[in-house]
Amino acid sequence: MYGSVTAVRGLSLTVGRGEFLTILGPSGSGKTTVLMLLAGFVSPNQGEILIAGNSVAAVPSYRRDQGIVFQSYALFPHLTVCQNLEFPLEMRGMKAAERSTRVNRMLDRVHLNDLGGRMPSQLSGGQQQRVALARALIADPPFLLLDEPLGALDRNLREQMQIEMKNLHREFGITSICVTHDQEEALTLSDRIIVMRAGQIEQTDTPEALYDRPATSFVAKFLGEANILETPGFRVESIDKLRPGTVPMIRPERISLSGHTARKRADAAHRQYVAGTVVDMIYAGPLRKYHVRVGSSLLVVRENVTAEQTIFQPGVNVNLDWLRSDVRVVKI
Template structure:
């Protein structure tokens, strides 16, 4: 499936049109990419290693050339424009700061190569330092800074010449969890304040959901779905997206019948599930059901559910604010239910057989997953 959007031409900053990339002339790393990136949006390219997301970013930056197709920036083709003439800021995972230059000199560098006057450079460097809360650090060298501070300098350097577009390639990958989460919010708030267009690459789905206006999910060189984070999570269009974004229970079965948006799926042991028909074929065809763990109700909570079964409790996984309960359900040994600690029945124990269920609108019938 190719990502397309219905955006007015005046709102679009970047357009990929039929872009393909192959390194060996045979295998396509990026297959027929059609994508419009809107002015001022925060768009994340998300996917596993080798899915084509970084290659797409590098073609936009000018470090890779499309094998075919065209990339437009502000309405003009940039296929043959060198990277330094594209007016694009870049932030990498390894910071790429000059170790022999002070923080202020690092920030001044992109302005100097663009020929700005010295007083203007001083003013802009000061503003950029203030923007990332490093006002007092201009005279330090990168080696004298923590990882988080270095990443802030790299961010300021990408923004200091006021580009219309900033590209970020796994910029927080080297930071520890707490600092990474803090920087996610800093980058998000900076984006909101400055209104610059950001294209961000990550394989971390939590990061993508937290930061983005829209997320493009890549797999095998193609966009599987491009959507707002909530829509991707709640309304995945296929099995790959359902499994890649967030946690997901999968049940395999076959389509028995379909009526409009609803369908009935038969499971291998004879159970039947009523589901939303999102991406299904004809009766008899294989189907994968997708149910989010937090949508499953246990015990009395399942009384009003359309789909009701029983499950045997196999394991509790304690995660502080919530607990994941692994159950054996419908012949599956790894069916998970997620419950806030406050809602957990303290009497529930491993080995208990409990009623459980989920509503029709919370189970999606999708394409069958290929066998591993």
């Protein structure tokens, strides 16, 4: 608790050895507090934190054998790259010769062989991130905590580092817990994702299952875009009767768009067709996104851009269709 505010409540989770677990949620959901509890920067008001069966709830952070990577990198500005990497080894009493060997090996692994003598201020953002990761991994901690690790990088560099982090995790096999609000980052890196809301776990599952089978409308809308078909002006044909407190949902990329006079598809018996009017068309490089008015709802349709693709401008009447099996029922 922070004063009278309960940041996290009723939280129970288990992280498997070698697993990459991501805690995902909007600001104020409690995800950072969970990381601070695991790191030892915040003490729980009640409950236990167990690592390999041992309680660490009362153990201060500096006595926990863990690696931590912060969004700000937190590199020592007065030390070179090599000295930054040596620091955790020196704190563990490792001899100089062994420290040097391990530092050189780690620099090679993160592709920074020629930069060991540089100061952090002489490195790019991506290079600083690699040093931070290397420093966290070099002492072979049993688990790694990542606090918005790629948040300070631009989009292209962030995507490159996602691949690098995934490769490092595969190579080292270290149990990793990452906190982020970036959905793409979570989907790319994780073996399993926890979605948090208002201090509680909303849903836990694999990236594929969370995206394809969200349990609630909150998860559906937070993890990607979602069309909630509450008042669409038509009956969702794949659903006979909705349970109270639930709504049908379909992802934008599951909807196909065609001219209003186009012939139906070969598998039309398995599809639902509705008519609509294009309200807006947004070109976003590899994707083209449409907002289409259907009855009283505005549906989002997302298509991959191709050379021979028909482009529908605002005001054009169109048909939308989707496989009935692609509709999901989620709790409100």
